[in-house]
Amino acid sequence: MDYTLALLFSLLQALSLCTAAPLPTEVVKMKSKVKWMAEQLVVRLDKDLQVPAGLTLSQPADDLDGPASIVTVLEGYNSLISDTLNGVSQVKLDISSLTGYLNQWRQGHCSEQRPKPPVSGPLQKLQSRKEFIHTVSIEALMRVKEFLNLLLKNLDHLETC
Helix, strand or coil: CHHHHHHHHHHHHHHHHCCCCCCHHHHHHHHHHHHHHHHHHHHHHHHHCCCCCCCCCCCCCCCCCHHHHHHHHHHHHHHHCCCCCCCCHHHHHHHHHHHHHHHHHHHHHCCCCCCCCCCCHHHHHHHCCCCCHHHHHHHHHHHHHHHHHHHHHCHHHHHCC
């Protein structure tokens, strides 16, 4: 009898250590927090970002491929936003808070840590034009807003480690 209880207890311990996916309530909380943070950031961008008339984005948005790629894209754009632009310090801080939260969540809940994906698409193109700092900053801010709106429509991509 004692042996059976000990075996059952050690089996339960092993199972609790090997959970592959986070609990649904944790995922719901995380998605809710990311949604709130992204919505607040979009509101701030709408309020603070003065886009020159007629300026549009030509390429489609960057791809969403789980938290690692979301963090890579947002950090990449954040690094391209010049601190000398008026009103961007809070936007940059908000982007850092969102990426920090996603990184922390990913490290605590994703058992298999994929390496950060390489930069591609519009972000890679912008990074090659860093010498045009204000133009690049404005486009980076526009891309962040576009990317956040895409994320808000596809919050299920956060569930993929």
